[in-house]
Amino acid sequence: MxxxxxxxxLAITGVAQGCAYGLIALGFVLIYKAxxxxxxxxxxxxxxxxxxxxxxxxxxxxxxxxxxxxxxxSIGVVGYIVDAQIMRRIIGESQASIFILTVAFGFIFRxxxxxxxxxxxxxxxxxxxxxxxxxxxxxxxYDRLLIIVATVIFVVAxxxxxxxxxxxxxxxxxxxxxxxxxxxxIPVKRLVSMTWALGALIxxxxxxxxxxxxxxxxxxxxxxxKALAGAIVGGFGSIYGALLGCILIGVIEPFADYFLPGxxxxxxxxxxxLVLFVRPEGLIPxxxxxxx
Amino acid sequence: MQFLFKTAYNDDIRxxxxxxxxxxxxxxxxxxxxxxxxxxxxxxxxxxxxxVYAIAGVGLMLLTGHTGQVSFGxxxxxxxxxxxxxxxxxxxxxxxxxxxxxxxxAGLVGMALGRSASKMHGFYLAIAxxxxxxxxxxxxxxxxxxxxxxxxxxxxxxxxFGMSLxxxxxxxxxxxxxxxxxxxxxxxxxxxxxxxxxxAVRDSELSARCLGVNVEWxxxxxxxxxAAIxxxxxxxxxxxxxxxxxxxxxxLESLKLLxxxxxxxxxxxxxxILGAIVISxxxxxxxFLKGVLPAGIGQTAGLEPLLFGLxxxxxxxxxxxxxxxxxxxxxxxxxxxxxxxxxxFVRQKTYLKTDRMR
Numbered sequence: 001m002x003x004x005x006x007x008x009x010l011a012i013t014g015v016a017q018g019c020a021y022g023l024i025a026l027g028f029v030l031i032y033k034a035x036x037x038x039x040x041x042x043x044x045x046x047x048x049x050x051x052x053x054x055x056x057x058x059x060x061x062x063x064x065x066x067x068x069x070x071x072x073x074s075i076g077v078v079g080y081i082v083d084a085q086i087m088r089r090i091i092g093e094s095q096a097s098i099f100i101l102t103v104a105f106g107f108i109f110r111x112x113x114x115x116x117x118x119x120x121x122x123x124x125x126x127x128x129x130x131x132x133x134x135x136x137x138x139x140x141x142y143d144r145l146l147i148i149v150a151t152v153i154f155v156v157a158x159x160x161x162x163x164x165x166x167x168x169x170x171x172x173x174x175x176x177x178x179x180x181x182x183x184x185x186i187p188v189k190r191l192v193s194m195t196w197a198l199g200a201l202i203x204x205x206x207x208x209x210x211x212x213x214x215x216x217x218x219x220x221x222x223x224x225x226k227a228l229a230g231a232i233v234g235g236f237g238s239i240y241g242a243l244l245g246c247i248l249i250g251v252i253e254p255f256a257d258y259f260l261p262g263x264x265x266x267x268x269x270x271x272x273x274l275v276l277f278v279r280p281e282g283l284i285p286x287x288x289x290x291x292x
Numbered sequence: 293m294q295f296l297f298k299t300a301y302n303d304d305i306r307x308x309x310x311x312x313x314x315x316x317x318x319x320x321x322x323x324x325x326x327x328x329x330x331x332x333x334x335x336x337x338x339x340x341x342x343x344v345y346a347i348a349g350v351g352l353m354l355l356t357g358h359t360g361q362v363s364f365g366x367x368x369x370x371x372x373x374x375x376x377x378x379x380x381x382x383x384x385x386x387x388x389x390x391x392x393x394x395x396x397x398a399g400l401v402g403m404a405l406g407r408s409a410s411k412m413h414g415f416y417l418a419i420a421x422x423x424x425x426x427x428x429x430x431x432x433x434x435x436x437x438x439x440x441x442x443x444x445x446x447x448x449x450x451x452x453f454g455m456s457l458x459x460x461x462x463x464x465x466x467x468x469x470x471x472x473x474x475x476x477x478x479x480x481x482x483x484x485x486x487x488x489x490x491x492a493v494r495d496s497e498l499s500a501r502c503l504g505v506n507v508e509w510x511x512x513x514x515x516x517x518x519a520a521i522x523x524x525x526x527x528x529x530x531x532x533x534x535x536x537x538x539x540x541x542x543x544l545e546s547l548k549l550l551x552x553x554x555x556x557x558x559x560x561x562x563x564x565i566l567g568a569i570v571i572s573x574x575x576x577x578x579x580f581l582k583g584v585l586p587a588g589i590g591q592t593a594g595l596e597p598l599l600f601g602l603x604x605x606x607x608x609x610x611x612x613x614x615x616x617x618x619x620x621x622x623x624x625x626x627x628x629x630x631x632x633x634x635x636x637f638v639r640q641k642t643y644l645k646t647d648r649m650r
Contacts, residue, residue: 038415086609093612096362099418100554101608103364103547107601111594119594228419266430269423276420277408 002258008138010254016144016213018250019151022243023206024227026154027199029242033175034195037087037098041105042203043224048109049075049204050211050220051117054124064125072204079200083193106221114218121215143212150209154202155243171195229272305483307476324468328461337532340464342572343471344528349552349564350478351521356550357559358482359514360494361409362418365425366549369519371432371541372398373526374447375439378536381448388452395524402519403512410511425546432538444537447530467528474521478561481517490514494559522549551600555607557616566615574600 002010024046031039052074056067082105090098133139162168174181174188175195182188207220214220227246234245249268256267263270298304308314324343328336352366376394381387405424409417432439439445450457450466457463481487489510492500501507530536548571556567578596585595611617625632 032415038418086605089609090612093608094360094558095414095418096356096360096550096558097554097608097612099362099364099415100547100550100604103550104601104604104608107597108605111596111598111601114594115598225422229423232416232419262434263430266426269426273420273423273427276412276416 010258011251012138012140013144014251014254015247016140016147016250017253018230018247019148019243020206020210021223021227021230021246021250023147023151023154023209024203024224025231025242025246026158026239027203028224028228028231029236029239030158030195030202031199032236034171034192035087035091037102038228039105039196039199040099040102040224040228041109041221042199043221043227044106044109044113045075045079045200045203046207046210046224047113047216047218047221048078049207050124050216051113051207052204053208053211054122054216055117057124068205068208071208072201075204076197076201080193080197082200083196084189087196088189088193106224110218110221117218119218121217123215124211141213143209147206147209147213150205151243154205155239158239167191167194226268229268232272233275307479307483321472328464333460336460336464338572340460340467341529341532342568343464343467344525344532345552345571346565346568347471347474347528348522348525348549349556349568350474350561351518351525352549353553353556353558353561353564354478354481354490354521355514355518357553357563358487358494359490359511359518361511361514362421363518364418364422364543364546364550365428366421366518366522367541367543367545368425368428369398369402369522370526370529370545370549371428371536371538372401372519373523374530374533374536374541375432375445375526376523377527378445378447378530379438386453387450391524391527394527395520398523398526399516399520402523403516405519406512406515409515410508422543422546425543429538429542432541439538440536442538444535447534447536450531463531466531470524470528474524475561475565478521482561486510486513491559551604553614554604555614557614560616562619563614563616566619570615574603 024042027042027045028039031037031042049071052071053064053067056062056071057064060067062070086101087098090101131139131141132145162172170181170186171191171194173184174186174191178188203224207216210220210223226249230246230249231242232245233248234243235241249271252271253267256270257264260267303309308317324339327339331339348366348370351369352363355361355363355366373394376397377390380390380393385393405421409420412420433442435441436443450463452466457466482491489500489505490513492503492505493507493510493514497507500510526541533540552567552571553564554567555570556565557563578599581599582595607614613620621637624636
């Protein structure tokens with residue numbers, strides 16, 4: 001059996017990891033609610049964010065925070081362009097085509113990142129070092145703590161954005177009924193692209209914050225699939241549900257790896273499949289079937 | 293311009309309606325039958341592999357193209373077929389029994405997945421099948437007492453009715469035999485109520501249900517048939533690989549299968565075959581590009597996935613109907629020769645189809 005202190009430690013790292021998944025899932029959910037497109041390349045936005053911060057701080061010698069800001073904004077611009085130039089053209093195509101298109105984007109981003117930044121894992125210097133200790137049991141590295149804090153900040157900011165700003169309310173309207181929103185004079189196309197930019201920006205932030213904890217290479221985009229699994233466990237419909245599911249996945253993962261080494265690395269998918277078998281529409285259904 | 297005059301009820305369900313089609317299919321079949329006479333062993337083996345991928349493509353096409361259920365985990369069925377076939381052969385079962393047993397096993401697993409998938413839709417289904425593919429790959433790696441784990445598993449040599457088929461042309465004919473059966477079978481399926489109900493479910497679940505189609509059962513059937521055909525392809529693929537490793541049947545392979553049917557053209561059997569041709573020619577094209585491009589770009593490691601992604605993106609944006617759509621346009625151009633106008637195929641404006649209210 002695990003000693004109790006290890007249990008606590010695993011749980012805390014799990015929560016931090018889950019928050020990172022949650023930040024990525026936030027982008028998934030935003031884009032899904034706006035356009036009903038699930039962006040399988042979202043993990044790649046995160047990877048690009050990590051690389052952008054790395055490149056800015058290495059090449060220009062900027063500190064962590066300026067490169068964090070500029071890096072995330074530039075990935076947001078990439079997200080905007082992806083929607084405005086490409087995703088917009090294939091609205092109404094079959095879902096299979098759209099899924100495959102976003103997966104293909106993942107390939108392109110990964111290949112380009114590998115070509116530009118190299119295929120080897122790189123490490124990023126953390127903005128804070130050391131750890132926070134509360135009593136004997138609880139201790140957490142500052143860089144992990146930062147992820148948790150950032151998640152809280154982002155969630156609060158997004159809530160305020162959607163509740164209080166004109167822009168956010170317009171986005172909610174467009175996601176509920178595009179046609180009606182259009183008739184009300186809301187620039188739906190631009191808002192959808194802005195949603196993509198926002199989603200990409202948050203994913204890039206997750207990548208940049210995760211970069212000091214794990215190393216950066218082209219495969220970290222695969223975390224995006226785990227974030228998707230977490231979002232499904234919690235329910236794709238709401239930001240909080242998705243976040244909760246991601247934290248759940250993040251906490252389960254280290255324990256599953258410890259107790260069931262046979263499914264190391266894939267426990268997130270097992271949990272998700274179990275949930276889907278019981279509740280095929282996710283824990284909180286988003287679709288309503290018409291009765292015949 | 294050729295007009296189709298229907299003079300009998302059977303005209304509606306004929307495999308090949310026009311004389312031109314009959315001639316073209318006959319030429320292709322004759323070419324395939326005669327290929328060992330004039331092709332070298334290397335090209336013959338490649339052609340055999342192409343046929344195996346065409347079988348797998350038809351399998352996935354039935355599910356994704358015709359029934360509208362996306363599967364990101366079809367390499368799992370390919371793997372189940374390949375591993376089951378090798379293990380059964382190693383236990384001394386004859387080839388014919390083993391290949392059908394492994395196809396049936398893949399089909400049963402497919403039906404089990406389809407049972408739960410029949411309630412999901414859209415991206416839930418895509419993610420569930422993706423997770424299924426990842427888990428199957430992990431299973432192949434971890435269950436080492438049966439599959440040999442990451443060490444791999446040697447595939448027993450090909451023996452049919454006690455005859456040892458070791459020559460390339462003999463193996464080619466085995467592939468060709470199954471490919472022709474599967475393609476004819478799939479074409480036949482879409483003349484039957486079962487196949488038509490597949491298409492009905494793809495186009496509108498609501499309308500299909502109104503017309504008395506049992507949507508859940510149709511999805512289970514589609515998963516089962518598709519998985520069985522893919523499993524059959526996997527069993528044949530095992531003989532081409534001669535050595536099985538879990539990572540061969542990973543997510544990348546599933547995506548390759550999807551690439552195949554998307555590039556070929558969703559919803560057509562011909563599309564699966566065209567896609568298989570593209571997949572087989574892709575490595576040749578990439579190695580050609582590597583020679584042409586300047587060394588700095590040509591030698592980087594990411595060129596292959598980059599092209600892979602670019603091809604999918606360009607095809608989906610500019611020719612959503614795939615190569616099959618292009619072929620239709622070319623054919624239409626010649627059939628209506630002086631009257632072809634660009635506006636014949638202008639795409640309609642499309643709108644967001646909501647999935648939240650089915």
